[in-house]
Amino acid sequence: MKESTLMAGTSVADITPPLEVGLLTSAVKGLYAPFESVRLPLKARVLVLKSGNELVAVVTLDLLSLNDTSVGGWETFKQEVSDVIPAERIIICCTHTHTAPESAALTGLYLTKPYQIWLTQVQLRIKEAINEAIRTVRYCSLSVSISNLEGFSMQRRIKTPSGIVLSDSVQPIATDILNLPPVDRRVVSLHFHDTNGIGIAVVVHAVCHAVHEMCMPHVSSEFPGEMCKELEMSSKNGMAMFLNGAAGDTNPPTVSMGPEYSRRHGLALAYLARKAENQYQVESSLFSFAKRNVQMSIRSESNVTNELDAMARLNAIRIGSLAILFLPGEPFVEIALEIEEASPFEHTIVVGYSENNIGYIPTEEAFIQGGYEIGPGKWSCLEKGADKVIYANALQLLEELYNN
Numbered sequence: 001m002k003e004s005t006l007m008a009g010t011s012v013a014d015i016t017p018p019l020e021v022g023l024l025t026s027a028v029k030g031l032y033a034p035f036e037s038v039r040l041p042l043k044a045r046v047l048v049l050k051s052g053n054e055l056v057a058v059v060t061l062d063l064l065s066l067n068d069t070s071v072g073g074w075e076t077f078k079q080e081v082s083d084v085i086p087a088e089r090i091i092i093c094c095t096h097t098h099t100a101p102e103s104a105a106l107t108g109l110y111l112t113k114p115y116q117i118w119l120t121q122v123q124l125r126i127k128e129a130i131n132e133a134i135r136t137v138r139y140c141s142l143s144v145s146i147s148n149l150e151g152f153s154m155q156r157r158i159k160t161p162s163g164i165v166l167s168d169s170v171q172p173i174a175t176d177i178l179n180l181p182p183v184d185r186r187v188v189s190l191h192f193h194d195t196n197g198i199g200i201a202v203v204v205h206a207v208c209h210a211v212h213e214m215c216m217p218h219v220s221s222e223f224p225g226e227m228c229k230e231l232e233m234s235s236k237n238g239m240a241m242f243l244n245g246a247a248g249d250t251n252p253p254t255v256s257m258g259p260e261y262s263r264r265h266g267l268a269l270a271y272l273a274r275k276a277e278n279q280y281q282v283e284s285s286l287f288s289f290a291k292r293n294v295q296m297s298i299r300s301e302s303n304v305t306n307e308l309d310a311m312a313r314l315n316a317i318r319i320g321s322l323a324i325l326f327l328p329g330e331p332f333v334e335i336a337l338e339i340e341e342a343s344p345f346e347h348t349i350v351v352g353y354s355e356n357n358i359g360y361i362p363t364e365e366a367f368i369q370g371g372y373e374i375g376p377g378k379w380s381c382l383e384k385g386a387d388k389v390i391y392a393n394a395l396q397l398l399e400e401l402y403n404n
Helices: 074-081 113-135 222-231 259-275 333-342 364-369 386-403
Strands: 007-014 023-026 031-033 043-051 054-061 090-094 138-148 157-160 163-166 186-194 199-206 239-244 280-282 287-295 311-319 322-326 347-351
Touching (some): 043 239, 090 239, 157 364, 163 364, 186 259, 199 259, 222 239, 222 259, 322 386, 333 386
Parallel strands (some): 199 239, 322 347
Antiparallel strands (some): 043 054, 157 163, 287 311, 311 322
């Protein structure tokens, strides 16, 4: 194996809001309510990757999502968190916890003073965390492990005689419903270690809505926060980071059933990350980054008037034979599986909830079937065929990365 030229550094910052910066209680009705307490703090987690002159920061936020409207302009927001690393090389992802502020402009919360003050503080803390991560970069190796986690995720769109319903309406979940395809239960863990074998970071990718505590009036980073908390109890793991996948149509079987279910889910993910089964080393001398922006079409009946809320910003990182593709919004799992199958890379990880939120990205079949994810509404504003546009541009981006 060639000597590694890859370097990595990390940092964590607290972005927990004041209680009056409330949570979403209804996307359809556009309602929010203040929190009553804090159960698990919200964090910004930063992984900086460097190789030669290439420098990229991956930032995860324990938030529902962010879009152009809710941050007062995505480009401006990104510039405010940029310092040493150019804004276009900072990739911001949300874990999609539903017990965080309503930060997707689905309600009028984004117009309030407390929200705006909090958002400014979030920007400052992201910038500080990125700069701290840069200061800690050191040479590293990368290994990847792959496991399956059964019983914690399911296809949430359930066909009934009256149409498609969400899985939370048919609880408790019967075994035959739990096993309905398509669902991706893989857990992929990226282990970054320095030259002395000390953990720098463990990045865990899994596919599931963070809705165990949905609509409960407390702040919580949900199962991603529980997972990170557990992994960081041992310094040998380094910083923990969760990357949510294409979970637009994937739920846990225990929606709104409380913190205990979040904890079980987080501990199960942490266990698999520590166990590191089916592990392989990634030859990291090849490192590159690519991105592209695609303006998507908006359905007029969705009531989305800012066309930049439908600007799809796609990013991709190459580390040797591994590609990490970052997609905006909430793609259906089928889309990610198709991209992965067609990717020129030996290994491809598809991340959702990246950059500015563009809402649900359903399949063509889903538009025919109907259901919540189809909208139309601020949570689902894209024209039919958006999945094909995202698929085509994702593959072009991966091909560009592969050939360069």
